[in-house]
Amino acid sequence: MDRHEIEGHEVIEGEAKATGNGAHVLVPKDWRGADVKVVRTSEPTE
Template sequence: MGQFELDGHEVVDRDVKATGNGAHVYVPKRWLGEDVKVVRVSDRGSDDE
């Protein structure tokens, strides 16, 4: 696993949910219009995208 350093204001820990042909993560509504980063921290051994 790589190591990353990010400066930010708030962190949420969420599960990714299936939607259509992709997936999504819910974040607080007050984050609308904000710049965010998503980091995958687990690896189930699959390279599927």
């Protein structure tokens, strides 16, 4: 596993849920319009 350092304001934990041909992660509504980074922290399970 690689190590990455990211500066930010908040952290949430969630699970990527299947949608169409991809996946999505829900974030709080008040994050709309903000720049967001997503980091995978485990191997996907199918």
